[in-house]
Amino acid sequence: MTDKSKYKVLFKVDSPKDIRALSLDELKTLCTEIREYMVDVISKIGGHFGGGLGTVELTVALHKVFDTPNDLIVWDTGHQAYPHKILTGRRDKLGTIRQLNGISGFLKRSESEYDAFGAGHASTSISAALGMAVARDINKSDKKVIAIIGDGAMTGGMAYEAMNNSGIIKSNLIVVLNDNNMSIGSNVWQISNYFSEMISHPEYNKFKGAIWDLTGKLDNFGDGIRRVTARLGSGIKSMLTPGMLFEALGFRYFGPVNGHNLDQLIKMFEHVKKYNGPILVHATSEKGKGYKPAEEHVQRLHAATPFDKVTGEAIKKEGAAPSYTSIFGEALLEIAKQNPKVIGITAAMSDGTGLDILKNGLPDRFFDVGIAEEHAVTFAAGLATQGIIPVVAIYSTFMQRAFDQIIHDVALQKLHVVFVLDRAGLVGADGPTHHGTFDLTYLRLIPHMVIMAPKDEAELRNMLFTAVNYKGGPVAVRYPRGSALGVKLQDGFSEIPIGKAECLIEGKDVAILAVGNMVEYAQKASEKLLNDGIKCEVVNMRFIKPLDENMLDQIANRFNKILTLEENTIVGGFGSGVMEYLSGKKYKGDILRLGLPDHFIDHGTQKELHKILGIDSDGLTEKIKIFLNKK
Ligand SMILES: Cc1ncc(C[n+]2csc(CCOP(=O)(O)OP(=O)(O)O)c2C)c(N)n1
Numbered sequence: 012m013t014d015k016s017k018y019k020v021l022f023k024v025d026s027p028k029d030i031r032a033l034s035l036d037e038l039k040t041l042c043t044e045i046r047e048y049m050v051d052v053i054s055k056i057g058g059h060f061g062g063g064l065g066t067v068e069l070t071v072a073l074h075k076v077f078d079t080p081n082d083l084i085v086w087d088t089g090h091q092a093y094p095h096k097i098l099t100g101r102r103d104k105l106g107t108i109r110q111l112n113g114i115s116g117f118l119k120r121s122e123s124e125y126d127a128f129g130a131g132h133a134s135t136s137i138s139a140a141l142g143m144a145v146a147r148d149i150n151k152s153d154k155k156v157i158a159i160i161g162d163g164a165m166t167g168g169m170a171y172e173a174m175n176n177s178g179i180i181k182s183n184l185i186v187v188l189n190d191n192n193m194s195i196g197s198n199v200w201q202i203s204n205y206f207s208e209m210i211s212h213p214e215y216n217k218f219k220g221a222i223w224d225l226t227g228k229l230d231n232f233g234d235g236i237r238r239v240t241a242r243l244g245s246g247i248k249s250m251l252t253p254g255m256l257f258e259a260l261g262f263r264y265f266g267p268v269n270g271h272n273l274d275q276l277i278k279m280f281e282h283v284k285k286y287n288g289p290i291l292v293h294a295t296s297e298k299g300k301g302y303k304p305a306e307e308h309v310q311r312l313h314a315a316t317p318f319d320k321v322t323g324e325a326i327k328k329e330g331a332a333p334s335y336t337s338i339f340g341e342a343l344l345e346i347a348k349q350n351p352k353v354i355g356i357t358a359a360m361s362d363g364t365g366l367d368i369l370k371n372g373l374p375d376r377f378f379d380v381g382i383a384e385e386h387a388v389t390f391a392a393g394l395a396t397q398g399i400i401p402v403v404a405i406y407s408t409f410m411q412r413a414f415d416q417i418i419h420d421v422a423l424q425k426l427h428v429v430f431v432l433d434r435a436g437l438v439g440a441d442g443p444t445h446h447g448t449f450d451l452t453y454l455r456l457i458p459h460m461v462i463m464a465p466k467d468e469a470e471l472r473n474m475l476f477t478a479v480n481y482k483g484g485p486v487a488v489r490y491p492r493g494s495a496l497g498v499k500l501q502d503g504f505s506e507i508p509i510g511k512a513e514c515l516i517e518g519k520d521v522a523i524l525a526v527g528n529m530v531e532y533a534q535k536a537s538e539k540l541l542n543d544g545i546k547c548e549v550v551n552m553r554f555i556k557p558l559d560e561n562m563l564d565q566i567a568n569r570f571n572k573i574l575t576l577e578e579n580t581i582v583g584g585f586g587s588g589v590m591e592y593l594s595g596k597k598y599k600g601d602i603l604r605l606g607l608p609d610h611f612i613d614h615g616t617q618k619e620l621h622k623i624l625g626i627d628s629d630g631l632t633e634k635i636k637i638f639l640n641k642k
Pocket of ligand 1: 195
């Protein structure tokens, strides 16, 4: 329970209207209290943390100056919007964030009228805000539209597509660049170097006071200066304005402003809201601001599991098996040490994908391309044309971004690129923006694609080895979030013949064809069903594409009930592949496809969601009994 008595202002703020009635001193107290409250609550339950600590003053200033929810605030990605949630009527629900039936960890239109746009994936805010600005113009309204985007999200191409288009359309739009010089880990934004060089330049600082502030205040004069600077050589230009890049794209640049100086932020927003056209406010901030452990360990506390409030140390779960992520990371390093052609590519998720292990072990063979999944894939395609074997490790949900690149740049040219899709299936607390529930479907339809899913971590190692040694074109390995099964690992690796399934349990009543982590569930369900005298055959199909057709023919001959099992949408997934094949063979028996339903699935733990969806071993047992008319 929260001790409300220690908060002087926070519990008086039920909506942004209350913020607008507060004095500057009270607002500053509010900022301190938001941080205290976030530390209190999130240390107990875990959640995204460092980003939100860095946006406290920004959030308060935006809601103070702008008339939300009539004015529209569009956050990018959404992990940094906890202060926004606290101030927009969800303070008392913060303790439920990311938990089953609790509030979402990201932005969600159905959750609050203050969440102008849903988010979870990065680099969308400027595009969405521009759409809203143009709609506002068509609707002849006068609301303000403000997009907030981080420097990490600025490594994504969509941000530039949106800025370019904003410069052409010239609609009134304010973009706030929240520049904390960090993505989840260190950012790979080349423009950061340009900013820091300029901002630290003594000449720039001299000019900034004398000229640049003035140009911000005197509209016409400012435009004149901007026009002149645009014609100057790049050296002189950079002394005058660090925002020249944005100016070239059609934005008026204001800043940099200290993103933790509430007074300055409020003045800045009051000032820029009078201007027409696209505006960019550059705010510099610190990720984790105000909580020492987060300031010192920004990466670890980007998204935290429950932690000790004083030290910031995670409260460890004893005895958990290693994660699939770390098994992959270690295996890749081992393989890369043996094969000098192998390199690893991440799109800003070196820690999340386990590629940091390669980065530490063989730094020259590691590439972080920024939050740029499309580029990562085509970059890999280019490498593959020259005989390099790129292993592109991207979460299943983020790989969606690179669908065309996988088809057009990789598969069409039959290039040997290894795709590693972590967080495939339900990811738990991050919810529908992050569940990896579509990859088997979107990969299966691509010609030449080989798709594998390991039943445990030992098989993951061998599948990665198989994928790296495969010469026939693109190949994908997908596996779930979280702990693996804890099985014994062999020394070294062995190749798995492409398209070869393995029968794990022989039976006679029903054949369960499973892939990935669902194999374990199938084995458990088959053990339970023995109590009811039901004998299941359990097959680890291993390959979603190509399917083991010999195995399917043989199963079709012996069984008139076949069940497929996958942690992917049943629409167009593994089960559909089996069904398509067997229907081509005029199979007359019954096929039941089990997997994820055709709707977006909310957040909750993986276990809770599996139970709700009836795909844990108990749910499966019941469904199989019904399928066999034994219930
Ligand atoms: C398309 C996509 N790829 C990867 C991610 C994972 N991710 C979440 S936050 C983040 C870093 C964002 O950095 P920045 O925009 O600077 O925000 P900050 O956390 O620093 O405030 C990344 C890579 C994502 N959400 N979306």
